[in-house]
Amino acid sequence: MPDTAINLKDKLARFSEHWSPRVIAEMNDYQFKLAKVQGEFVWHAHAETDEMFIVLDGALTLEFRDRSVPLSAGEMYVVPKGVEHRPVAAEECCIMLVEPRGVVNTGDATKGEYTAKNDVWV
Amino acid sequence: MPDTAINLKDKLARFSEHWSPRVIAEMNDYQFKLAKVQGEFVWHAHAETDEMFIVLDGALTLEFRDRSVPLSAGEMYVVPKGVEHRPVAAEECCIMLVEPRGVVNTGDATKGEYTAKNDVWV
Numbered sequence: 001m002p003d004t005a006i007n008l009k010d011k012l013a014r015f016s017e018h019w020s021p022r023v024i025a026e027m028n029d030y031q032f033k034l035a036k037v038q039g040e041f042v043w044h045a046h047a048e049t050d051e052m053f054i055v056l057d058g059a060l061t062l063e064f065r066d067r068s069v070p071l072s073a074g075e076m077y078v079v080p081k082g083v084e085h086r087p088v089a090a091e092e093c094c095i096m097l098v099e100p101r102g103v104v105n106t107g108d109a110t111k112g113e114y115t116a117k118n119d120v121w122v
Numbered sequence: 123m124p125d126t127a128i129n130l131k132d133k134l135a136r137f138s139e140h141w142s143p144r145v146i147a148e149m150n151d152y153q154f155k156l157a158k159v160q161g162e163f164v165w166h167a168h169a170e171t172d173e174m175f176i177v178l179d180g181a182l183t184l185e186f187r188d189r190s191v192p193l194s195a196g197e198m199y200v201v202p203k204g205v206e207h208r209p210v211a212a213e214e215c216c217i218m219l220v221e222p223r224g225v226v227n228t229g230d231a232t233k234g235e236y237t238a239k240n241d242v243w244v
Contacts, residue, residue: 001186002191002199003189003191005192005193005197005198006197006198006199007197008196008197009196024198026172027172027173027174027200027220028171028172028203028222030220032174032198050149050150052147052149052154067125069124069125070127071127074129075127076130076146076147076154077124077128078147078148080123098152099149
């Protein structure tokens with residue numbers, strides 16, 4: 001059990017790669033991850049789980065096939081399982097994700113340049 | 123599926139009671155809750171689950187039997203299941219909690235003035 005809290009800004013300062021989530025904590029079988037994103041991600045869905053996005057800094061749009069949901073710092077959205085989505089950020093945006101351990105960032109999309117190594121801690 | 127994001131400040135503005143968590147979102151069988159806290163809570167533990175605290179505004183101390191962990195805005199801590207803890211805040215502090223649906227705020231402590239109604243949404 002750690003002696004100190006997890007400081008989100010300190011953790012964010014420790015990596016710079018885009019679309020490459022870093023685990024900062026676990027709660028039961030769930031993980032809290034930080035990511036820096038910019039540009040358009042790939043369309044994908046997670047068949048087995050919902051996925052929570054919260055914007056810490058900057059702005060993100062969650063594109064769905066039938067709508068787009070803009071998020072600013074201090075805003076969150078839960079993408080339901082099985083729903084295709086594509087995160088897009090015009091400028092660099094820092095986000096926190098909450099999802100079960102083992103979730104691959106590109107979900108059901110063919111593995112490609114955006115598929116990040118899983119379970120990388122910072 | 124909602125058309126808009128969940129704005130944490132907007133949700134916080136909609137209630138004022140202390141130690142009375144409000145649910146703002148669900149992800150699988152987990153809930154995201156907001157709470158305003160001030161003063162000393164009761165010592166308690168959650169035998170079945172870890173519990174995540176993140177401070178949104180103000181400062182909180184998580185007291186354990188063998189240590190105290192201070193948290194400021196932008197800091198988080200996961201209290202492991204079964205570990206006795208007591209949140210304390212000298213001044214009003216706004217926090218987000220993540221835990222499975224159905225968790226009672228006072229855990230294994232005898233139900234008392236601090237035991238809040240569960241599953242209250244805002």
